[in-house]
Amino acid sequence: xxxxxxxxxxxxxxxxxxxxxxxxxxxxxxxxxxxxxxxxxxxxxxxxxxxxxxxxxxxxxxxxxxxxxxxxxxxxxxxxxxxxxxxxxxxxxxxxxxxxxxxxxxxxxxxxxxxxxxx
Numbered sequence: 671x672x673x674x675x676x677x678x679x680x681x682x683x684x685x686x687x688x689x690x691x692x693x694x695x696x697x698x699x700x701x702x703x704x705x706x707x708x709x710x711x712x713x714x715x716x717x718x719x720x721x722x723x724x725x726x727x728x729x730x731x732x733x734x735x736x737x738x739x740x741x742x743x744x745x746x747x748x749x750x751x752x753x754x755x756x757x758x759x760x761x762x763x764x765x766x767x768x769x770x771x772x773x774x775x776x777x778x779x780x781x782x783x784x785x786x787x788x789x
Contacts, residue, residue: 726760
């Protein structure tokens with residue numbers, strides 16, 4: 671959309687409810703939270719909405735945040751009822767995932783956690 675809010679254009683092409691979009695630092699991808707049929711996903715897609723792929727799923731996954739190199743995302747992950755939410759790190763292929771345990775419930779990670787997550 672334009673800066674004044676006009677010329678709104680839908681980017682996502684799939685079904686479900688998309689939210690929390692964030693453009694990668696390299697400007698080539700959009701990450702977002704997707705909810706469909708009661709399930710939650712973290713997706714990445716090209717800026718035009720094509721090439722959508724799921725890179726994380728779970729009982730509740732949300733609040734994606736790009737790491738400065740544009741190759742990884744941090745997000746909030748809740749494994750299920752009775753499990754406190756934590757922060758997880760995933761690469762853009764969805765193959766490399768690391769859970770970052772926090773002393774208390776976690777939400778809306780900041781990418782300043784990147785060094786702790788990668789070390």
